[in-house]
Amino acid sequence: MDTILVTNAGSSSVKFQVFALEPNGALKREVRGQVDGIGSRPRLRATGANRAVLVDRTYENDKLRDVAAALATAGAWLREELRIDPIAIGHRVVHGGPDYSRPVRVTASVLHRLERYIPLAPLHQPYNLAPMRSILASMPSLPQVACFDTAFHRGHSALADHYALPVSLYEEGVRRYGFHGLSYEYIASALPQVAPEIAAKRVIVAHLGSGASMCALEHGRSVESTLGFTALDGLPMGTRPGQLDPGVVLYLISEKGMSPAQLQDFLYRECGLKGLSGISNDMRELQENSDPRAAFAVDYFVYRVGLNAGMLAAALQGVDAFVFTAGIGENSPKIRAAIASRLSWLGVSLDAAANADNRTKISRSDSRVPVYVVPTDEELMIARHTLSLLQEGSTAQSSTARTP
Ligand code: ADP
Numbered sequence: 184m185d186t187i188l189v190t191n192a193g194s195s196s197v198k199f200q201v202f203a204l205e206p207n208g209a210l211k212r213e214v215r216g217q218v219d220g221i222g223s224r225p226r227l228r229a230t231g232a233n234r235a236v237l238v239d240r241t242y243e244n245d246k247l248r249d250v251a252a253a254l255a256t257a258g259a260w261l262r263e264e265l266r267i268d269p270i271a272i273g274h275r276v277v278h279g280g281p282d283y284s285r286p287v288r289v290t291a292s293v294l295h296r297l298e299r300y301i302p303l304a305p306l307h308q309p310y311n312l313a314p315m316r317s318i319l320a321s322m323p324s325l326p327q328v329a330c331f332d333t334a335f336h337r338g339h340s341a342l343a344d345h346y347a348l349p350v351s352l353y354e355e356g357v358r359r360y361g362f363h364g365l366s367y368e369y370i371a372s373a374l375p376q377v378a379p380e381i382a383a384k385r386v387i388v389a390h391l392g393s394g395a396s397m398c399a400l401e402h403g404r405s406v407e408s409t410l411g412f413t414a415l416d417g418l419p420m421g422t423r424p425g426q427l428d429p430g431v432v433l434y435l436i437s438e439k440g441m442s443p444a445q446l447q448d449f450l451y452r453e454c455g456l457k458g459l460s461g462i463s464n465d466m467r468e469l470q471e472n473s474d475p476r477a478a479f480a481v482d483y484f485v486y487r488v489g490l491n492a493g494m495l496a497a498a499l500q501g502v503d504a505f506v507f508t509a510g511i512g513e514n515s516p517k518i519r520a521a522i523a524s525r526l527s528w529l530g531v532s533l534d535a536a537a538n539a540d541n542r543t544k545i546s547r548s549d550s551r552v553p554v555y556v557v558p559t560d561e562e563l564m565i566a567r568h569t570l571s572l573l574q575e576g577s578t579a580q581s582s583t584a585r586t587p
Contacts, residue, residue: 186213188261188269189565192250192310195221199229199257201267202566210566214265218253227257237265250310251317271326273569274315275365275561277307277414279331281356286334286568288576289315289327297329303356303413306451326576328569335364335371336398336405343407343498361398361408363390365561370508371403372564373557377543381553384503387495389488390559391518392509393421393464397488399495407498409491415450418487421464424454425487456480466511466518485518489525502529502552507545508559519545523554 185204190197196219202210214237216229225247229237238260247253261267274289278300287293294316301308315327337360344358367388374382386400395418399407409417409426419425427450435441441449457464460480462472469477496502505526507519516538523533523546530551538545546554 185270186267187566187569188258188267188272189275189562189569190254190272190314191275191562192254192314194250194306194310195219195223197221197250197253197257197310197314199254200562200566201261201269202563204270204570210563210570212563214261214267216257218247218257221247221250221253225253225256227253227260229257229260249313251313254314255317255321269325271328271569271573272318273328273330273565274311275332275565276311276329277332277362278304278360279329279333279337280360281337281358283329283331284334284337286328286330286565286572288572289319289329291319293329294319300356303360305447307414326569326573328565328572330365330565330568332362332364333360335368336361336408338404339406339408346412357412359408359411361396361405362410362414363394363396363398363408364405365564366390366508366559367398367400367405369560369564370506370557371400371405374403374506377557378504378553378555381504385499385501386504386506387492387499387502388506388508389492389512389522390509391418391488391507391511394423395420395425395484395488395509395511397491397495399499401499407495409495418491419459419484420455421466422452422455422457423450424458456484459483466515470515470517481518482521485521485525488522492522492526492529496529505531505552505554507554507556513556513558514541516541519554519556526552 187202189200189202196217198217200212201214203213205211213232214229218225218227220226223244225242225244228239231237247256276297280300282296294312297312318325318327345353346357346359348357370388383402387397388400389397394414396408396410398405415423417425432446435446455464456469460469460476462474462477463469469481511518519538520533523531531554532547532550533545533554534547541556544553544555
C-alpha cells in the first residue's frame with residue numbers, strides 16, 4: 184500500500200509519522216515515532232496503529248550526529264523492518280516567509296529561498312531544512328513537500344500584516360506572519376463536521392501547548408493571530424514570554440550587557456511559565472505544585488489568554504464560537520474553566536460536567552458563545568497537503584501529456 188512519511192524536525196529530535204493511502208483515498212495513520220537525544224544519546228522509538236511498541240533502540244552518538252542522520256536511520260528502519268517505502272515525504276517547516284501561502288514541492292531553489300528565513304526562526308528553520316537537503320541529494324526523485332506554519336495566515340489584511348515601522352522593513356520581510364498555521368488549518372477543516380453551525384462564522388481558536396497562540400477565523404480563514412514576526416509574541420508559553428515591550432529588550436542590552444546570542448537564548452528558553460514560576464515550563468507540573476509561584480504562572484497564562492481573546496474579538500467584530508486545542512487546551516478542564524470564566528463578558532458559559540468529561544462541546548445550551556474542544560492533528564494536515572500536491576503534479580503531468 185502507498186504510504187506518506189511526515190516529519191517534524193527540531194534541534195535534538197525528529198518526530199515522524201507514516202500514513203497509508205487507503206483505496207477510498209483516506210489517509211490512515213500507521214506509525215508514530217521519533218528519534219530524540221540527537222547529539223547526546225540518540226534513541227529511536229515508534230508505535231504502531233494500536234500503540235504497540237514497534238521499536239525502542241539507542242545508538243552511539245557518533246553514528247547519529249544530526250537531524251538528517253537521525254531521519255535517515257528512521258527511514259532505513261521503516262524500509263528494512265516494516266517494508267515501508269514512502270511515495271513522498273511531507274515536512275513541517277516553521278517559516279515560509281512572505282513567499283509561501285501554500286505548501287510547495289521541495290527543489291534546490293526552494294531550499295535556497297527557505298534558507299533566507301533562518302534568521303526569522305533560528306531555533307527551528309535550520310533543523311527543518313537539513314533533512315530535506317540531504318534527502319534531495321540522496322534520493323532526488325522522491326517527492327518532498329514543505330508545509331509551512333506561516334502559510335495559513337498569509338491571507339491577512341495589510342492592517343493585520345504590518346508593524347508600525349518604516350515600510351522598507353515590511354518590504355524586506357519584517358511582517359506579522361503568525362504561526363501554528365497547520366494546526367489552525369486542521370481545525371478549520373474539522374469544524375464543518377464538528378460544529379457545522381459555526382464553521383463559517385467568527386471563531387477564536389486557542390492553540391494552547393508548550394508553544395501557544397490564538398487565531399481569529401472567519402469563513403474558515405485566518406484573519407488575525409497573536410503571533411507575529413517570530414514565535415515569541417502574543418501569549419506566554421512554556422519558555423517564551425509572549426508579548427513584550429521592546430524597551431525591555433533594549434534594557435537587557437544596555438543595562439545587562441546581553442549579546443544577541445544571549446538574548447535569543449533567554450527569550451526562547453528562560454522566560455514564559457518557566458521564568459515566571461522559577462519551577463517548570465510544563466503546565467501539568469505547575470498545576471500539581473503547591474508553590475504560590477506555580478499558581479501565579481498559571482493565573483498569568485489564563486489572564487493573558489483572556490486579554491488576547493478580547494483583541495481577537497475586536498478583530499472579528501464579535502465572536503460566534505471559541506475552540507480549545509493542543510496539549511493544555513485538549514487536556515486541562517481546569518484551565519479551560521478558568522479561561523471561560525474570564526470570557527463570560529463575551530457570552531461564554533461552560534457546562535461543568537461536559538468540560539470535566541472533555542466532551543467536544545463544553546458550553547451550556549444557553550451560552551451565547553458555544554465552546555468546543557477539538558484535538559488538533561498537524562501531521563494529518565501535512566499528509567493531506569503532501570498527497571494533494573502529488574496528485575496535482577500527476578494531473579499536471581497527464582494534462583501536459585495530452586496537450587498536442
Ligand atoms: P507542543 O506540541 O507545543 O510541544 P503540546 O501541545 O504537546 O505541546 O502541549 C504540551 C503542554 O500541554 C505542556 O505544558 C503539558 O503540561 C500540557 N498538558 C498536557 N496534558 C495536560 C493536562 N492533563 N493538564 C494540564 N496540562 C497538560
